[in-house]
Amino acid sequence: MLLNVNQVLGAETTLTLRRSTQFTLKTCSNTAFPQRLPLTTRYIQGIASEIINANPEVFNGDLDPQKICVGPELTNSERAWAEADQRSLTIETGNILRTQNEAQLAYVIGHELAHIALRHTPLEGNPVPEPDHDLASSTIREKQLNLEKIINLQKGESQAEMDRLQDEDQRLLNQLEQIFARYFENDFSINWMETEADVTGAVYAMKAGFASIEIGWRQEELAVSARAAGLNPRTQNTGRGYDPHAPSPALSSVERVNQAREACHLQDPEIPLRGEQRYPMPCWQIWNLKTNLLNDSLYGSLFHSPKSRTASDMPSLAEVKQEITRALQNQAPVRK
Ligand SMILES: [Zn+2]
Structure with missing residues (x-):
């Protein structure tokens, strides 16, 4: 499972x-x-x-x-x-x-x-849990060593060698994805x-x-700004008129929290899209940090008390x- x-x-x-x-x-x-x-x-x-x-x-x-x-x-x-x-x-x-x-x-x-x-x-x-934890560790380690070789290889010095290292990087990434797929949702x-x-x-x-009200403050700002630019922050994090580096919206912490909840429709039973980028989508992060994890006894008790x-x-x-x-x-x- x-x-x-x-x-x-x-x-x-x-x-x-x-x-x-x-x-x-x-x-x-x-x-x-x-x-x-x-x-x-x-x-x-x-x-x-x-x-x-x-x-x-x-x-x-x-x-x-x-x-x-x-x-x-x-x-x-x-x-x-x-x-x-x-x-x-x-x-x-x-x-x-x-x-x-x-x-x-x-x-x-x-x-x-x-x-x-x-x-x-x-x-x-x-x-990654046992028995594949060490395999995941060694794959991450191998991928890192390979990446260092890519960085150290002077540009244009050897295109064949660069191609080989890039292929190796992709192979290790695929291997890692396969290990993760054995244990985690896709x-x-x-x-x-x-x-x-x-x-x-x-x-x-x-x-x-x-x-704890400040947990996820930046993601909340991004969700509010994305909605102000006409995007749906549950599913969109780029679009015309939306600049994630623009100044923060002038809001108090409470206003920011409430507006982000609205922008992300966090009252909906459906979980926001997590996304496939290095950082999850802002609404998913807010949901995870301020709804989902409250079920954890340690996290929940720190959050509430x-x-x-x-x-x-x-x-x-x-x-x-x-x-x-x-x-x-x-x-x-x-x-x-
Ligand atoms: Zn980080």
């Missing part, structure tokens, strides 16, 4: 908060981050520390708090990423400028910490990694006492945004 996402990521408390890895991890250093954003750095490191300290069962051993690096990158763009092989996470300052409160940033940071603790790419962590494999990071990261941040935050001495978000805005004005933003 195939598992559905509810069984894997929720209802039976099989919710995974940490995995081990066979990789030798690299050491990271906070001095690698730019030193010209002292308040911003202190701010995001402070939020990350609150989350890490609230999850001691996750962050120990090779995930000891001292071994994890957190810092900003000065740019208008809005990505955040984790490097699980060196236990490091980076938040672009455009992402911080978009947030309305610390809790929103905490869910971004929680997501990236989850990529690290779940040993996601470039490591081998995955949710749309699960494509975006399992981002889904896992969302779910596990939300648990980390809730345990640290960050307001919030913990309180440990007070920490941090600059205000307004001061941080001012520092970022000034720094962006004083130099050309880094564009990638």
